[in-house]
Amino acid sequence: MIxxxxxxxxxxxxxxxxxxxxxxxxxxxxxxxxxxxLATPGPGERVLDVACGxxxxxxxxxxxxxxxxxxxxxxxxxxxxGMASKASSDVRPVIEWRQGDATSLPLPDGAFDVVLCQxxxxxxxxQPAALSExxxxxxxxxxxxxxxxxxxxxxxxYLLLADALERHVGPEAGAMMRSPFPSLSGxxxxxxxxxxxxxxxxxxxxxxxxxxxxxxxxxxxxxxSSPLAEPIGALKDDIRAALIHDLGEALRIYTDDVxxxxxxxxxxxxxx
Ligand SMILES: C[S@@+](CC[C@H](N)C(=O)[O-])C[C@H]1O[C@@H](n2cnc3c(N)ncnc32)[C@H](O)[C@@H]1O
Numbered sequence: 183m184i185x186x187x188x189x190x191x192x193x194x195x196x197x198x199x200x201x202x203x204x205x206x207x208x209x210x211x212x213x214x215x216x217x218x219x220l221a222t223p224g225p226g227e228r229v230l231d232v233a234c235g236x237x238x239x240x241x242x243x244x245x246x247x248x249x250x251x252x253x254x255x256x257x258x259x260x261x262x263x264g265m266a267s268k269a270s271s272d273v274r275p276v277i278e279w280r281q282g283d284a285t286s287l288p289l290p291d292g293a294f295d296v297v298l299c300q301x302x303x304x305x306x307x308x309q310p311a312a313l314s315e316x317x318x319x320x321x322x323x324x325x326x327x328x329x330x331x332x333x334x335x336x337x338x339x340y341l342l343l344a345d346a347l348e349r350h351v352g353p354e355a356g357a358m359m360r361s362p363f364p365s366l367s368g369x370x371x372x373x374x375x376x377x378x379x380x381x382x383x384x385x386x387x388x389x390x391x392x393x394x395x396x397x398x399x400x401x402x403x404x405x406x407s408s409p410l411a412e413p414i415g416a417l418k419d420d421i422r423a424a425l426i427h428d429l430g431e432a433l434r435i436y437t438d439d440v441x442x443x444x445x446x447x448x449x450x451x452x453x454x
Contacts, residue, residue: 192409198261200406202236202269208403209392210300213329213448214239216388217298218246220452221327226250227295230319232284232312233257233302237266237277243298244273254294256280256287284312289319296320299328301448304364313378325454326380329388330371332447334363339392339444342432343404350425351417355410371449380453388448395441397430 193201217239223229223246231240234255244253255277257263263279270277282288285308297316306312316326334341340359348356368385375383394400405414436444
């Protein structure tokens with residue numbers, strides 16, 4: 183059960199705050215810009231952000247739809263939604279934050295013009311059901327834009343982090359760090375989306391560098407913002423030092439004068 187929750191990336195309140203502070207500026211705010219460009223929500227439109235986390239995509243969408251539009255952010259996790267609400271207190275239109283499961287959306291049919299889902303699909307236990315739900319809540323001409331990371335082999339910095347966690351913390355920690363990186367091909371993603379009733383599916387690759395100032399901060403930021411906050415926080419000093427040393431050695435090929443940098447790869451998908 184705990185493993186399942188970790189694989190669904192369920193965070194407590196402190197981790198949601200760390201996620202907003204560290205990972206949103208680094209990874210999720212730039213990703214949100216891509217999704218918004220792909221879906222182009224416009225003035226007056228109604229937008230749903232599925233698995234909204236701390237709500238960066240919903241916040242960006244609100245800027246586009248303006249006062250005549252509506253934005254709803256939905257997530258399973260109360261800690262994420264609490265942080266989303268705090269981080270959006272001055273955003274207009276006021277975003278509606280809803281707790282719910284992507285595989286059974288507590289929302290009426292045809293209620294949205296645009297559905298967005300950034301890095302959520304890989305955590306849903308029933309992906310076809312979640313995509314069918316996204317299709318159900320869209321209007322007949324509604325648009326979908328989502329992103330889902332490529333396999334961990336295409337994201338080498340995180341592969342090395344997962345391997346080091348496996349060696350120094352345990353197999354569960356390694357599996358958790360691999361869980362955001364599903365082994366899904368572009369064709370499989372297209373089939374999943376088409377199978378849920380969508381048309382005109384487009385799949386794109388997003389490839390970009392990601393930077394962390396030091397190996398220590400790579401571990402600290404990823405650890406604090408993930409379901410591993412507790413086990414990583416509880417590591418004895420000598421084990422933590424060995425983990426950082428080992429990870430630093432492994433990341434030597436991705437180290438330059440200002441820190442560590444490695445490529446990340448994600449799929450971006452659009453459909454109608
Ligand atoms: C990596 S985060 C992405 C969050 C957000 N989309 C962003 O761009 O920052 C994954 C999110 O999926 C949510 N999640 C996992 N399973 C879910 C489900 N079945 N229904 C709704 N949300 C879910 C988690 O709570 C978490 O907030």
